[in-house]
Amino acid sequence: MEDIHPARLRAADADRERVATAVQSAGTEGRLTLDEVEERLTHVYAAKFTDELTALTADLPRPVPPWPGFPLSRAALRRHPALRLHLAVVVAVAVVAIVRWAVLGAGFFWPAFPMFWLVVSLFVHARVRxxxxxxxxAVPY
Incomplete structure (x- = not known):
């Protein structure tokens, strides 16, 4: 029976597949030769513990995370009720400012300044979220 260190975690099939994909990608990019890819894939599918998988990709560069895209989307609003509330406050304050400007008959459109900063705060909130x-x-290899 092999000596099992209590800190070692068993690798799941999903862990093996994630590392196998990274090894195959490295082969496709030309970072590994075909023989190295085959050898590493053999070790990937034979690995029992996650630290064995980590060693197989230690010398490979980490993938660049994708650009996050536009932070304020319908999906983000569905996931985060605080963003919905923030958006509602921005719209309400903007409507009140515009109505006040229209009723008072001011010539200069002053609501543009507070609306600008309200929209900036909304985008910053969405980006932070x-x-x-x-x-x-984020899951490392």
Whole structure:
């Protein structure tokens, strides 16, 4: 019976597939030869523990995370009720400012300044939320 260190975690099939995809991608990019890819894939599918998988990709560069895209989307609004509330406050304050401007008959459109900063605060809020979400879901090799 082999000596099992209590800190070692058993590798799941999903772990093996993730590492196998990274090894195959490295072969496709020309970072590994065909023989190295075959050898590493053999070790990937024979690995029992996650630290064995980590060693197989230690010398490969980490993939660049995709650009997050536009942070304020319908999906983001569905996932984060705080963003919906923030958007509602921005719209309500903008409507009140525009109505006040129209009723008072001011010539200069002053509501543009507070509306600009309200929209900026909304985008910053959405960007911070999406960055936190990506950090929570990021999985190393």
């Amino acid at each position: 999406s960055a936190r979400e990506r950090a929570r879901t």
